[in-house]
Amino acid sequence: MTGFAAKVVDTEMPRAFDLLSDMLLNPRFDEDDLVKEQKVIIEEMKMIEDTPDELLTELFHAAYFPDHSLGRPIEGTEKQCRRSIGTITAEFHARSFVPRNLVIAAAGNVRHDELLELIMQTFGAQIEDRNSDWNSSPAWKLPRQS
């Protein structure tokens, strides 16, 4: 699960939504940025190696799930990271960041219809390009819980 979240005063919600959706839908993946990010991720890998409880968790997962994705480290390996990952990252984004994998959630002084309208305005064009069937189904009221 990857998440992007913001908390704003209610009057700024449209701009915050525009920012988040822009980050989600239109990443540039510039080579210079990717090289910088490779260094960040490799440093994160080293931080795990320097943190015994996290390292033990990784080793435990590797031993307990030897032939399963759960047994592999979240960040991947340094060898993978040092490869040119621009194409892989762009392909992963195009394949994974699709409507069926997205949940847009909001809580606070925002109406459901208001957020749907923003989604239509901000996401509409890009999502319609990928998926031409774009009609909202009726909102479903969650049962009240106490």
Added chain:
Amino acid sequence: MIDNAQMTRLPNGLTVLTEHMPELRSVSLGILVAARARDTRPAPRTASATSSNMRYSRALLAVRPTISRLNQIVSGASSTLTLPTK
């Protein structure tokens, strides 16, 4: 307690969840993507981590959104922006 919560599943699969709390003056907004390293093959794992981290880099470095725009939204509005990568 969950009150005034609504969910819409769009035909393309995108899910929209809201909880209206009119007594507040703030909105917490999140976009969740069911795509992460734990369910990928080895090679895309780094891509997954990069993909999520890159959005933060892009926000700071790209022409759009600009740093001033980020400041307006994040600082000027007394708000927070969170981009978890785990």
